Amino acid sequence: MGTAAAGAAAAALERAPLAAGSRRRSGHARADVAVVGAGFAGLTAALKLVRAGRSVVVLEARNRVGGRAWNHELPGGEASERGAAFVGPTQNHILHLAKQFDVHKFATYDEGDNVYYADGSRTTYSDKTPTGIVPPDPTIDVDAAAVVTQLDQMAGQVPVDAPWEASSASDWDGQTLKHWLESNSSYSVNDRFRRLVAVATRPIFGAEARELSLLYTLFYIAASGNERNPGTFERNFSTRDGAQMWRFHGGTQRLAKRIAEALGDRVVLRSPVRRIVQHGNGVTIHSRRLEVHAKRVIVAIPPTLTGRIHYHPALPAERDHLVQRFPQGTLIKAAAVYGRPFWRDHGLTGQALSLNGPVNATFDDSPPDGSKGVVFGFIGGHEARRFRHMSKHERRAAVLSNFEAYFGPRARHPRDYFETDWTKQRWTRGCPVAIAGPGTLLAHGPAIRKPVRRIHWAGTETSTYWMGYMDGAVRSGKRAAAEVLDHL
Amino acid sequence: MGTAAAGAAAAALERAPLAAGSRRRSGHARADVAVVGAGFAGLTAALKLVRAGRSVVVLEARNRVGGRAWNHELPGGEASERGAAFVGPTQNHILHLAKQFDVHKFATYDEGDNVYYADGSRTTYSDKTPTGIVPPDPTIDVDAAAVVTQLDQMAGQVPVDAPWEASSASDWDGQTLKHWLESNSSYSVNDRFRRLVAVATRPIFGAEARELSLLYTLFYIAASGNERNPGTFERNFSTRDGAQMWRFHGGTQRLAKRIAEALGDRVVLRSPVRRIVQHGNGVTIHSRRLEVHAKRVIVAIPPTLTGRIHYHPALPAERDHLVQRFPQGTLIKAAAVYGRPFWRDHGLTGQALSLNGPVNATFDDSPPDGSKGVVFGFIGGHEARRFRHMSKHERRAAVLSNFEAYFGPRARHPRDYFETDWTKQRWTRGCPVAIAGPGTLLAHGPAIRKPVRRIHWAGTETSTYWMGYMDGAVRSGKRAAAEVLDHL
Numbered sequence: 024m025g026t027a028a029a030g031a032a033a034a035a036l037e038r039a040p041l042a043a044g045s046r047r048r049s050g051h052a053r054a055d056v057a058v059v060g061a062g063f064a065g066l067t068a069a070l071k072l073v074r075a076g077r078s079v080v081v082l083e084a085r086n087r088v089g090g091r092a093w094n095h096e097l098p099g100g101e102a103s104e105r106g107a108a109f110v111g112p113t114q115n116h117i118l119h120l121a122k123q124f125d126v127h128k129f130a131t132y133d134e135g136d137n138v139y140y141a142d143g144s145r146t147t148y149s150d151k152t153p154t155g156i157v158p159p160d161p162t163i164d165v166d167a168a169a170v171v172t173q174l175d176q177m178a179g180q181v182p183v184d185a186p187w188e189a190s191s192a193s194d195w196d197g198q199t200l201k202h203w204l205e206s207n208s209s210y211s212v213n214d215r216f217r218r219l220v221a222v223a224t225r226p227i228f229g230a231e232a233r234e235l236s237l238l239y240t241l242f243y244i245a246a247s248g249n250e251r252n253p254g255t256f257e258r259n260f261s262t263r264d265g266a267q268m269w270r271f272h273g274g275t276q277r278l279a280k281r282i283a284e285a286l287g288d289r290v291v292l293r294s295p296v297r298r299i300v301q302h303g304n305g306v307t308i309h310s311r312r313l314e315v316h317a318k319r320v321i322v323a324i325p326p327t328l329t330g331r332i333h334y335h336p337a338l339p340a341e342r343d344h345l346v347q348r349f350p351q352g353t354l355i356k357a358a359a360v361y362g363r364p365f366w367r368d369h370g371l372t373g374q375a376l377s378l379n380g381p382v383n384a385t386f387d388d389s390p391p392d393g394s395k396g397v398v399f400g401f402i403g404g405h406e407a408r409r410f411r412h413m414s415k416h417e418r419r420a421a422v423l424s425n426f427e428a429y430f431g432p433r434a435r436h437p438r439d440y441f442e443t444d445w446t447k448q449r450w451t452r453g454c455p456v457a458i459a460g461p462g463t464l465l466a467h468g469p470a471i472r473k474p475v476r477r478i479h480w481a482g483t484e485t486s487t488y489w490m491g492y493m494d495g496a497v498r499s500g501k502r503a504a505a506e507v508l509d510h511l
Numbered sequence: 512m513g514t515a516a517a518g519a520a521a522a523a524l525e526r527a528p529l530a531a532g533s534r535r536r537s538g539h540a541r542a543d544v545a546v547v548g549a550g551f552a553g554l555t556a557a558l559k560l561v562r563a564g565r566s567v568v569v570l571e572a573r574n575r576v577g578g579r580a581w582n583h584e585l586p587g588g589e590a591s592e593r594g595a596a597f598v599g600p601t602q603n604h605i606l607h608l609a610k611q612f613d614v615h616k617f618a619t620y621d622e623g624d625n626v627y628y629a630d631g632s633r634t635t636y637s638d639k640t641p642t643g644i645v646p647p648d649p650t651i652d653v654d655a656a657a658v659v660t661q662l663d664q665m666a667g668q669v670p671v672d673a674p675w676e677a678s679s680a681s682d683w684d685g686q687t688l689k690h691w692l693e694s695n696s697s698y699s700v701n702d703r704f705r706r707l708v709a710v711a712t713r714p715i716f717g718a719e720a721r722e723l724s725l726l727y728t729l730f731y732i733a734a735s736g737n738e739r740n741p742g743t744f745e746r747n748f749s750t751r752d753g754a755q756m757w758r759f760h761g762g763t764q765r766l767a768k769r770i771a772e773a774l775g776d777r778v779v780l781r782s783p784v785r786r787i788v789q790h791g792n793g794v795t796i797h798s799r800r801l802e803v804h805a806k807r808v809i810v811a812i813p814p815t816l817t818g819r820i821h822y823h824p825a826l827p828a829e830r831d832h833l834v835q836r837f838p839q840g841t842l843i844k845a846a847a848v849y850g851r852p853f854w855r856d857h858g859l860t861g862q863a864l865s866l867n868g869p870v871n872a873t874f875d876d877s878p879p880d881g882s883k884g885v886v887f888g889f890i891g892g893h894e895a896r897r898f899r900h901m902s903k904h905e906r907r908a909a910v911l912s913n914f915e916a917y918f919g920p921r922a923r924h925p926r927d928y929f930e931t932d933w934t935k936q937r938w939t940r941g942c943p944v945a946i947a948g949p950g951t952l953l954a955h956g957p958a959i960r961k962p963v964r965r966i967h968w969a970g971t972e973t974s975t976y977w978m979g980y981m982d983g984a985v986r987s988g989k990r991a992a993a994e995v996l997d998h999l
Contacts, residue, residue: 197689197721199949233685234950297785297821327835331819333785340841340899340934344941347815348948350835353828408954411828446828453832460836460948461687462722466896 050314054078056507057308057317059296059332062090063493064481065323066282067120067500068507069289075508080317081286082310084295084450089279090324091451092493095358095441101390102274103358103397105443106454107493108388110275111258111268113249114494116501117278121271124281128269132387133262135367138375138429141215145428147371156260158376163216166208171256173207178244179253183487186242187468196238196465200224203237218378225403226384227259227491229352229445230458234404239459246490254488262374262386266492272391275493295450299478300335306477318511321503323481323496325351326457326471328450338475345467348460349484351453355402355410355444357382357422359437364389364396366430373398375429380406381418382425398426398434411444418442456491457484472502479503538802542566542777544995545796545805547784547820550578551981552969553811554770555608555988556995557777563996568805569774570798572783572938577767578812579939580981583846583929589878590762591846591885593931594942595981596876598763599746599756601737602982604989605766609759612769616757620875621750623855626863626917629703633916635859644748646864651704654696659744661695666732667741671975674730675956684726684953688712691725706866713891714872715747715979717840717933718946722892727947734978742976750862750874754980760879763981783938786821787966794965806999809991811969811984813839814945814959816938826963833955836948837972839941843890843898843932845870845910847925852877852884854918861886863917868894869906870913886914886922899932906930944979945972960990967991 056072058065061083069079087093094102109131110117121128136147139158148159157167181189189195195203200220204210210217220232228235228243247266248254258265271278283290294312299320308315322329330346337343364387366373373387382400389397400422402410410418419440426434445454472485481503486495544560546553549571557567575581582590597619598605609616624635627646636647645655669677677683683691688708692698698705708720716723716731735754736742746753759766771778782800787808796803810817818834825831852875854861861875870888877885888910890898898906907928914922933942960973969991974983 193721197687199685199687199690201685201949202687202690231950231954233681234948234954327818330815331821333819337935337937340932341896344838344841344934347838347940348836350832353832353954405954408829444828446832447825449825452835460722460950461689462719462948466719466722466841466893 050312051316052080052313053316054080055318055511057082057306057315057320058323059308059320060090060323060482061088061279061283061290062323062482063092063117063279063496064483064500064503065321066279066286067497068321068323068481068504069286070282071501071504072507073286073289077508077511079286079289080313080315081290082294082296082308082313082315083290083292086293088283088290088292089276090496091445091454092275092279093443094274094276097360097390097395097397099394101395102277103360103388103399104274104276105356105441106445107275108386108399109267109270110493111266112264113252113258114266114489114492115249116497117494120497121278124278124285126278126281127272129272129391131262131267131270132364132367132389132393133372135370135372137372140375140377140379140429142378150261150263155263156257158219160215163213163219166213166216167219170204170208174241174244175255178241178256181238181241181245183242183246183254185468186238186245187465189238192238192465195241196236196461198237199233199461200235200237200240201232204232215378221404222376222378222383223260225406226354226401228456228458229354229403229407229454231404234458234460236459236461236463238464242464243490246486246488246495249488262372267386296332298333298335301477319477319479319507321479321481321507323500323503325451325453325482326484327351327452329480341467341470342473342475345463345470348463348467349457351446351451352456352458353404353407353446354454355407355442355446356399357402357418357442358388358397358399358440359423359426359434360439361396361433361437364393365433366396366398367393369431371430373430377425377429379425379428381410381421385426385429398430400425407444407446411446474506479506538800539804540568540801541804542568543806543999545570545794545803545808546811547796547808548578548811548970549576549767549771549778550811550970551580551605551767551984552971552988552991553809554767554774555985556809556811556969556992557774558770559989559992560995561774561777565996565999567774567777568801568803569778570782570784570796570801570803571778571780574781576771576778576780577764578984579933579942580763580767581931582762582764585848585878585883585885587882589883590765591848591876591887592762592764593844593929594933595763596874596887597755597758598981599754600752601740601746602754602977602980603737604985605982608985609766612766612773614766614769615760617760617879619750619755619758620852620855620877620881621860623858623860625860628863628865628867628917630866638749638751643751644745646707648703651701651707654701654704655707658692658696662729662732663743666729666744669726669729669733671730671734671742673956674726674733675953677726680726680953683729684724684949686725687721687949688723688725688728689720692720703866709892710864710866710871711748713894714842714889716944716946717842717891717895717942719892722946722948724947724949724951726952730952731978734974734976734983737976750860755874758879784820786823788823789965807965807967807995809967809969809995811988811991813939813941813970814972815839815940817968829955829958830961830963833951833958836951836955837945839934839939840944840946841892841895841934842942843895843930843934844887845890845906845930846876846885846887846928847911847914847922848927849884849921849925852881853921854884854886855881857919859918861918865913865917867913867916869898869909873914873917886918888913895932895934899934962994967994
């Protein structure tokens with residue numbers, strides 16, 4: 024961190040009473056608060072607590088920080104992202120954090136046209152029109168626009184802090200998104216429209232429409248905004264005023280690394296937490312490398328992983344049953360690195376929507392100076408499950424064949440190719456977010472953020488806004504830290 | 512075990528080479544096969560392996576065997592069941608096992624009429640008529656009979672070993688049972704019928720219709736039979752030729768105890784398994800009291816609990832994602848013990864179906880000689896979640912008020928009252944069975960029984976027939992043991 028702003032942030036932490044109350048001997052540590060997980064949620068919580076003068080230990084299972092934000096280094100010191108890549112308007116919390124740590128944003132490359140691909144036919148179109156992200160296909164565009172409008176309207180009736188209290192919650196949580204589409208669009212008779220829906224649900228949720236509760240989907244849309252700007256579907260899928268509008272210099276993980284750097288040896292890597300024991304006046308967190316005695320603990324990992332820690336006493340049934348029913352989505356990111364972003368020469372943004380997989384959506388993830396060309400594709404839901412069973416060679420060929428169809432023959436010969444199957448990432452176990460089928464939010468939703476005595480829950484899945492995004496993670500970390508501070 | 516048959520079974524085990532290859536020193540053991548879980552699945556697997564001359568260690572987390580079969584001792588040495596209570600025709604595997612261990616069955620008390628209760632109105636009726644379990648309510652009985660017939664017919668098209676291969680699997684796994692009912696009955700306009708459906712889904716699945724995939728529901732029905740007798744819905748809910756037809760003398764757990772007795776010190780209690788490590792020529796199972804080195808391991812616990820063991824190497828994504836989406840149902844059993852089964856004097860079976868909860872269904876669970884009267888009630892799904900938030904006093908009052916409404920004022924004054932909230936049972940975490948929402952079987956079903964190198968899966972949820980029942984558990988134990996024997 025060379026700049027003044029980052030220096031100031033680090034200096035502020037130095038002034039915090041790091042040692043006061045935070046004592047460590049071999050294998051043991053004592054702190055006011057233990058934080059489980061060094062993704063954006065855990066790091067933000069730790070930061071807020073340290074700034075409030077509290078001693079903190081952050082236990083991270085991996086040998087890196089960032090969680091679902093994970094850089095892939097490119098030759099020459101630039102970075103592409105294996106996971107979280109974008110930020111956008113209304114995501115004030117992650118943007119503010121980045122500013123503090125001197126990580127600057129830049130616009131996602133967005134000049135020219137997008138590609139729409141369907142069954143061998145390739146069209147280019149601008150998303151800078153009133154129809155926005157809806158691709159130019161007369162067999163589906165009217166339906167797509169109508170469905171988006173209707174979902175946005177319904178989402179407007181879902182309270183982001185308690186979707187289960189929406190007046191139609193019981194109806195909406197009794198059906199899948201697929202079923203709602205069958206009753207409210209040409210879904211059941213229009214094969215193309217059906218496939219277009221998957222083009223949206225696979226990247227956004229890592230799921231098929233049949234796996235998603237309608238209520239959960241509406242909540243997710245409602246959460247794609249902030250206190251002043253109601254969420255919209257389009258914001259999940261757009262470089263224009265949407266969640267894909269900007270990127271971070273040096274990659275998203277750089278911000279996580281800078282926070283961790285400022286937190287210094289408060290962050291302990293390679294130390295998965297196995298057991299959390301609550302007792303009369305504190306909580307003991309047993310991790311691989313360190314046993315931490317704290318007053319409170321913030322668990323900031325995906326819900327399904329919270330269920331794999333052993334708790335004593337056992338967690339209440341409400342919490343346990345929520346976690347049993349709140350799985351991570353199924354998502355793979357595949358990326359190719361080229362000498363330069365050649366698609367730009369042909370007036371293309373690097374964004375493609377395709378009814379033919381495995382890659383149903385792509386984005387330009389090149390370094391800001393365009394000195395290299397990087398395009399990545401999302402492979403989600405059913406396509407991801409199919410893809411996983413191919414050989415390494417077949418997978419690469421399938422992805423490059425998609426890229427060629429979207430961007431031309433040069434796409435077939437990248438300098439580098441890499442995939443990240445998030446379902447295989449042991450300490451995430453699926454991306455981009457936890458999904459809920461019918462009945463889960465209605466029956467178990469209230470347990471999402473409810474503390475269990477000295478245990479507080481963070482992670483993007485616990486956020487009321489921008490759940491599933493880095494902004495939600497940062498929000499959740501702040502909220503959990505505030506809860507803890509209220510009790511210290 | 513006093514009798515000849517049980518003696519013979521035990522003697523056969525004695526002759527098995529118990530010591531051969533099964534060596535134990537403090538905290539360590541070596542065996543051909545380790546079995547995780549001493550419910551019926553694990554015990555049956557161990558039995559089969561020992562009989563085949565293999566050395567076995569069974570690791571059980573609790574301080575008792577039986578899993579979801581758990582006796583509540585009554586004064587005088589009789590037993591009532593906190594969990595699994597009944598067996599019935601087509602459940603040949605559990606029946607055969609019981610015979611071997613000299614545990615005799617007797618008929619569930621079934622003389623007289625059942626009670627149907629709806630909004631203050633109480634009717635009695637015989638289920639020994641062609642309409643069977645359908646209660647005598649003109650506002651719902653035609654619909655109920657039609658729905659049962661239609662579900663049975665559809666279930667006939669579901670292969671029990673691969674429900675995801677049914678020709679309509681994609682359609683059926685894209686919707687909830689609730690949604691199917693809305694399109695195929697008066698469900699959406701008939702409040703009583705809607706509540707009657709819950710009367711069925713709560714005891715059978717511990718769930719509301721909105722939580723269940725239609726495909727999963729149809730599979731469950733298809734599985735309620737055996738190779739010669741196709742499954743039917745009614746068999747899940749009937750003392751007449753159904754899964755509630757017989758009980759075991761001494762309670763269902765008695766059979767588990769006898770098997771465990773025969774297995775002797777091969778069964779290690781109070782030893783939850785934390786970690787399973789596969790290596791080149793074997794597998795090491797780390798449990799609280801014992802580290803077992805084995806050639807193969809059979810994991811015979813509910814799916815969601817298999818996900819809480821740490822595996823090295825990590826389980827494949829297919830398996831992990833199935834387990835993330837296969838939660839246990841929500842079920843509480845509440846029972847009252849009376850001086851005698853007084854309802855029998857009034858010509859009642861002790862069975863009630865009620866549209867008004869918390870208890871939606873009851874059964875007579877008295878000892879075979881009728882020397883005491885025991886009636887238990889199922890509280891499931893939404894009712895269970897409501898019930899859990901009442902005080903102990905309120906819960907008891909609510910249950911006894913139901914019992915009084917069904918069986919008269921004497922029901923209000925039991926000698927004993929006890930509840931078993933299976934969601935709070937740490938080593939089960941929900942009953943009666945794991946449930947699947949839309950999309951789970953289609954995307955992840957094939958992982959249910961698929962071994963992961965040296966790890967084999969058992970438990971009633973892995974059974975093709977009588978999943979959710981003791982018979983399914985026994986079947987699964989035999990199947991897993993056979994898989995292992997093929998590799999030893």
